[in-house]
Amino acid sequence: MDINKIWDDFHQELKAFILNKTRNSADTDDILQEVFIKIMQNMNKVKHAKSLRHYLFGIVRNAITDYFRNKQYDQHNLEIPEKLTEEESESLNETIAECCIKPFINQLPENYKKALLSTEFENISQKDMANKLNISYSAAKSRVQRGKEKLKGLILQCCSLESDKYGNLSAKSKKNCNCA
Template identity: 30%
Template sequence: MPVAPTTSKDIGATFATIQNSLRNYLRRQVDDPSIAEDLLQDVFVKALVTINANRTPANLTGWLYAVARTTVVDYYRSKRLDVTELDEDLPDTQQINDELLHRELANCLRPLTLQLPAIYRDTLLATDFGGQTMSSLAKEQGLSRSAIKSRASRARVMLKEKLLECCHVEQAGGIVTDYRPRSSSTCKVECA
């Protein structure tokens, strides 16, 4: 269980590790990059105020994203734009953006998977992409389930290496928050 930061120095270190991810989130929410930078600073100030008031959140990363969301809302409220109250049953736009991001990244994975050695490629395509169970694949190939499990695990490691070679991937809390193709990549597949 991570220890929550307790000082301004700790919050600064945590903020520095997710700063780019927060900046990308804010840039997707507002049109002007300079406004996104201002909002990012507002998030940091709010975090410092909270820490100095001895109200340190247990999950600082999640809390910083929540502060970023409310900071964007506050920004638009301050603009006094014509606001139409939305139906609460409408889907969450952040969730939709996250799903689009994951779908785009997933489109990169199949071509990268096809570059793996055959035994790993075929195992990964059958199980992770095709939905076949490891037990049924093992039976079909006359192998043990642990052999298929091992192949799938190795294939995922190889796929991750290929993906990270081709794209810069940002994560927060184990979840992909942004990615972009590497400009100096020797990757043979286009990820965007």
């Protein structure tokens, strides 16, 4: 038996087994590569194994154990990144707002657009906005709330948010709106 035959006969089954344990396709490919390196290095033992399948799965189980052991070691030895300063955080938030949120706000009807720009970008309170527009405080609050709902609708209309079976979110653009 040669390595090509082993690959053809077993790589899909081994890959599925590894993926079931790691839940990460990139790590699965890395482990599978390590497994086949070990198989090539130990081809003499592989050829004399009583049950090739059991021998291969033994190599895979050991490789998976090493993977989790190393991953746990890596997680304990990660340097904790420094927190952003307040100034850096504000700058980042402003950049995100300018690039990602304002284009959507600008698509809103004028009254909602003004309400959101005033309260969210110009730091004008809803009470001050109500006085400035000569409307009740309750009406100002409602306008801001409706504006936020309409903004949410525009974003969701553009970007389809999906989650995998583990709850990880991924954004996929529905149309060419530069939101993903």
